[in-house]
Amino acid sequence: MNRYFVDKKNIQKENIVIARGEDVHHLARVLRVLPGEELYVSDGDGAAYIAVVERIAGEEIILKIKQALKRVLRQDLPIVISLACAMPKNVRFEEIIDKCTQLGINEIIPITTHRSLIKKDIYDRKRERYERVMISAAKQSGVLFLPKLESPLEFSGLLKQLANYDLCLLPNLLNKPLSIRSAA
Numbered sequence: 001m002n003r004y005f006v007d008k009k010n011i012q013k014e015n016i017v018i019a020r021g022e023d024v025h026h027l028a029r030v031l032r033v034l035p036g037e038e039l040y041v042s043d044g045d046g047a048a049y050i051a052v053v054e055r056i057a058g059e060e061i062i063l064k065i066k067q068a069l070k071r072v073l074r075q076d077l078p079i080v081i082s083l084a085c086a087m088p089k090n091v092r093f094e095e096i097i098d099k100c101t102q103l104g105i106n107e108i109i110p111i112t113t114h115r116s117l118i119k120k121d122i123y124d125r126k127r128e129r130y131e132r133v134m135i136s137a138a139k140q141s142g143v144l145f146l147p148k149l150e151s152p153l154e155f156s157g158l159l160k161q162l163a164n165y166d167l168c169l170l171p172n173l174l175n176k177p178l179s180i181r182s183a184a
Contacts, residue, residue: 015065024059027061094129
């Protein structure tokens with residue numbers, strides 16, 4: 001069954017509207033879905049639905065909710081993982097976003113350093129692209145949650161936020177290795 005992510009604002013009591021141009025194109029022109037076909041739809045924040053294509057109307061597809069699946073809350077997950085990483089150049093950051101989304105990471109925090117090639121202004125221009133990468137990875141892996149993609153922070157800004165986390169691990173190549181189990 002095909003999986004799609006929609007904004008919460010497009011989910012009403014009985015209907016779901018798929019209005020993102022690329023999703024509409026993919027469903028209507030590539031997959032050629034017809035009225036009556038079922039889709040799996042999620043809002044990226046724990047709500048999931050089985051919905052039936054009701055009609056394809058130009059630039060949007062109207063779905064009728066057949067079944068609302070049990071909502072999962074982020075805080076109910078057994079473990080919540082945030083990843084803060086320095087932004088490598090070009091495609092590598094997209095690969096990090098892709099793999100982290102597939103693994104179910106809760107939050108991705110890009111870090112800017114004095115050696116970072118991608119600065120905040122470049123990140124802001126590419127943010128939409130990064131969000132498309134997340135949605136694509138989530139469709140592929142079947143996760144219910146899209147990670148929160150935070151705004152870039154300097155390393156010093158990240159250090160100020162460490163008190164918000166139960167456990168913080170910082171890999172380094174200088175000292176004797178310590179396993180995660182022994183660090184926890």
